[in-house]
Amino acid sequence: MSRGxxxxxxxxxxxxxxxxxxxxxxxxxxxxxxxxxTEQFAAALDGIDLVVHCAAYGVDYRQRDFDTGLAANVSASVRLAEAVAARGARLIHVGTSYEYGTEDGVLTEDRRLAPVGVYGVTKAAATLALQDLARRTGASLAVVRPFSMYGPLEGEHKFVPLVMAASRSGSPLDLTPGDQQRDYLYVGDVSDACLDLGSSNDFPSGEVFNLASGSGLRLRDVALAAVHAAGGDVKVLRWGAKPYRPAESMRVVGDANKIARAIGWRATTSLVTGMRLTAAADLC
Incomplete structure (x- = not known):
């Protein structure tokens, strides 16, 4: 495996x-x-030094049951963290930029949390619960908040694979005007950040870190990069066929200076390279 x-x-x-x-x-x-x-999954952690916890409910917008989100995103995360800590291992909990809610602008880790929806609310609650656990018990855990991730074999309901699939098939795709800015991040950069953080000599227990590029990209530009990488037809993109959502955030960008100061991490994969890797994997 990578890094041995x-x-x-x-x-x-x-x-x-x-x-x-x-x-x-x-x-x-x-x-x-x-x-x-707990005893059934705790035994599986024997011999493990680092756990990167990515499991979550609500990433798919069709998952909207609050009780399920609370159990999966909060209760299960705390139980996992306790089991990891009991074995003296480290935990990187993968949160989300959705914890900030519909806030516009450049978002730092000390920005107020104003989540909306089942996913954002329960992921924010998980972060607070895990920080409390770290303070109370000294558990070695940290939280990362990735912004708009994309990459190979992503769920078909997500923006990039939707655009790639439509452009290849020639099926018209109704979209908003597409002037929203989002901070797109290749998944390989996210995994590097988790491993770098988890293996750092001075582990920042209890801390929260944005994982972001620090730059906003219009959805129009992201879609065009996806189409070009996929070798598709840009004419299928019907910009303005759908209205913006109520209270749509027009600029959501993450400030990644905190993790850069802590471990020197920066996102390094360009949009062109990331889309090429994504398109190539989806064709295999």
Whole structure:
């Protein structure tokens, strides 16, 4: 595996392993369920030095049940963190920029949390609960908040794969005017940040870090880069066919200076390179 690490991937017995097998064929799947009894998944953590916790409910906008989000994103995350701490390991909890809500502008980690929806609210609650756990117990955990991630084999409902698929098939895709600015980040940069942070000599327990490029890109420009990488037809993009959402944030950019100061991390993958890698993987 990259960096010479031995990687285990937590999966459910019902999980589709096709993406894992393509993206990380050397990873060793471990079958457990964070919704089950703690003792059942805690044993799977034996011998592990670092856990990167990405499991979440609500990433797919169609997942809207609050009770399920509370159980999966808050309760299960705290139980996992306690089990990791009991084994003397470190935890990187992957939060989200949605914890800031619909705030416009350049967002720093000390910006007030104003989440909306099941996903944002429960992920923000998880961050607060884990910070409290770190303060009370000394657990070695940190939280990262990625902004607009994209990359190979992303869920088909997300913006980049939607645009790529439509441009390849020739199917018209109705979009807003597309002048919103978002901070797009290639997933490989996110994984590098998690590993760099998790292996740092002076581990910043209890801290929260934005993972962002620090630059805003119009959705129009992101879509055009996706189409060009996919070799598709830009004419399928019907800009302005849909209105902006109520209270749409027009500029959401992350300030990544805190993690740069802590471990020297910066996003390095250009939009052109990231889209090329994404398109190539989706064609395999």
């Amino acid at each position: 690490l031995k990687v285990r991937a937590g999966v459910r017995s019902t999980s589709d392993l096709s993406r894992l097998q393509r993206l990380a064929p050397a990873a060793d799947p471990m079958v457990f369920d964070l919704a089950g009894p």
